[in-house]
Amino acid sequence: MPMASYDHLFQKLESQFLLDRAQMAPIVKGFIAEYQSGLKTPSKGIASMIPSFVTSLPTGNETGTFLSLDLGGTNLRVNAVELLGNGEVNIVENKRLATTELKEGTGEAFFDWIADTIKELVTEKASHLFSADQVSGKEALALGVCWSFPVDQTALDKGTLLKMGKGFVMSGVLGRDLADLFHEAFERKNMNVRVCALLNDTVGTLVAHAYANPRTRIGFIYATGCNAAYPEKVANIGKWDEQFRSQFNPEDEMLINTEIDIFGDDTYLPRTKYDLELCQNHSQPDFQPWEKMMSGAYLGELTRLVCLDFIKEGALFDGVVPAGWDKPWSFQTVMMSSIERDNTETRNKSTELLQETYDFASKPTKEDIQVITRICRIVSTRGAIMVAIAIASMIEKQQLHTKDSNSIVIGLNGSTYEFYPYMDDRVHKALRTWFGVEVSERIRIEIAREGGSIGGALIAMLAK
CATH class of the missing domain: 3.30.420.40 (ATPase, nucleotide binding domain)
Structure with a gap:
């Protein structure tokens, strides 16, 4: 049956996943509130906003x-x-x-x-x-x-x-x-x-990329998991008592490992029934709610759950669940990436990939692949929106968008960003939705590599 026959299913899915600016706003606000709270809460056990004790960034001339x-x-x-x-x-x-x-x-x-x-x-x-x-x-x-x-x-x-x-x-x-x-x-x-x-590897990413581009103000990892680091004034680190803070100049900036992966709760995260089902079936159901909506570890499982609903509605595989499709985590993010990258007329590569993983009553049709591709695009686009929301919140926390008119540089490392097709364009589009054209055109997301190696050496150098 033509994909247009299931437009109502896609419209419902898009309304849940493709967030507009008004829907992004509570999440940006929620993240900024979590930065403020984490800066006051001692870094014990499961903690966020962990001070790195790194108070300078390289100039690139070292x-x-x-x-x-x-x-x-x-x-x-x-x-x-x-x-x-x-x-x-x-x-x-x-x-x-x-x-x-x-x-x-x-x-x-x-x-x-x-x-x-x-x-x-x-x-x-x-x-x-x-x-x-x-x-x-x-x-x-x-x-x-x-x-x-x-x-x-x-x-x-x-x-x-x-x-x-x-x-x-x-x-x-x-x-x-x-x-x-x-x-x-x-x-x-x-x-x-x-x-x-x-x-921490996120701090290393920020420092390493600052050596290549001294304007870097955010280090971001978007791979199987997600995390970020940015510089914060020592005076704002409320979790430290005055004796501890007095070791530093209050105006000094210290790199903070945000542990942003653990952020989020239902007061501001628009979680769908698919997010809730994934969480309930996870070994750590109440842990990392935001990351479970967007990182490489989870995009494939979210897509599998959405596809199950489309199968039940008769919009996929003639309404027959392929053997193995009901197995949690069987549909992986790397499969989404391959399917979205398959722009051939026949979509044979995508069909072969699915047949290698699942047993079908009848061979998936070209229309089946088109439906799955569109679902992958919707789920991965929300992932990109969530990355943009995190970046936007750190830009606003530092007021980088209002301080001056210079470029705002983010060093970003991670397979989900680097290798998932169109992910960079989708992140930039979401940043444009939030900031508008003038500010978003100043934002430069640059691939940062060797955070552990270059970052470790640079921080050793800065310390010495």
């Missing part, structure tokens, strides 16, 4: 070679980062897989493994970037650590290691100072390396 370390859920990346000035860098990397044995062993063995990886980088792979005294250990090397796990940070180079997750259950590390664990391993390995900075 030079020298520094070490950085980036530990994620799977890989350890240790880098020698040569800052060449003029926003240019040269990176030599030593990459290792964090095995289950290491994740479940002793903390001593784990940090010794990290120290060995650094030692190999300095003495072999990147020895040409360091002086003879640095290679031999006569001169200390500065290390910036991008640690993508919870840390209760108390200084730029101090922080208590909290429960890590992602399979990391090493013994003897919980409640220890992270820098101490590194330094003890360096001592065991007779290495002269000092941890100068601990940083």
Whole structure:
């Protein structure tokens, strides 16, 4: 049946997902209120607006070679980062897989493994970037650590290691100072390396992109998950007592890890029945409500749920649910991306992709693919609107749109933004809806890469 026959279904879906400016307004206002609240609430347990202790951004003219370390859920990346000035860098990397044995062993063995990886980088792979005294250990090397796990940070180079997750259950590390664990391993390995900075990957993204473009004022990650960082006046960090704040000039700006992924509640989020169903069936149903509406981890599942309704209405697959379609999380965001990218006349690629994943009573028609493509476009466009709302709220929090007429630069990293088709255009369109043409044309969203490596090295440099 022609897609036009189901216009009423699409109109209903679009009214729920495609937010206009009036519908965006409560969310922008809600985010700004959460920034204010988070700045006053101590950073314990599940927290937002976490101070990074980084109080300066690079100019792009810095030079020298520094070490950085980036530990994620799977890989350890240790880098020698040569800052060449003029926003240019040269990176030599030593990459290792964090095995289950290491994740479940002793903390001593784990940090010794990290120290060995650094030692190999300095003495072999990147020895040409360091002086003879640095290679031999006569001169200390500065290390910036991008640690993508919870840390209760108390200084730029101090922080208590909290429960890590992602399979990391090493013994003897919980409640220890992270820098101490590194330094003890360096001592065991007779290495002269000092941890100068601990940083979150979002802060690293902001700092790294500021080296390439000093006008950068927001660091944003839009991938499987979502997070953001921006500079905030120290005087506004109400969670600190006066004794703590007195270490800094009140007019200093400190980079804040917003942990924006945990924002949102039903007082201002326009959640649909699909959002609520996804949440109810999630292992953490009341956690990260906003992120569940827009990040790469969830767009595919939302699309699957919408398609189920269209199937029940007879608008897809002749009203027959394909075997496997009722399996939660079986339809992934990467499939949406492939389907939206398929502009061929026959849509054979999309048909083959669906048939590889599900068992159909009869082969999906070209009209079926058109219906799914339109659903994907609607769901992903709301994701773009939610990204724009978050960016708009940080622009307004800093008053970047009214301070001057300069470009407003956002360093953005993440697969959902970079590789999902038309996502950049959709984010810009939503920003234009919110700010109008004059301001939105000043907003520059630039791809930021190597936040953990370049950002870690830069913050180590700034600290030193």
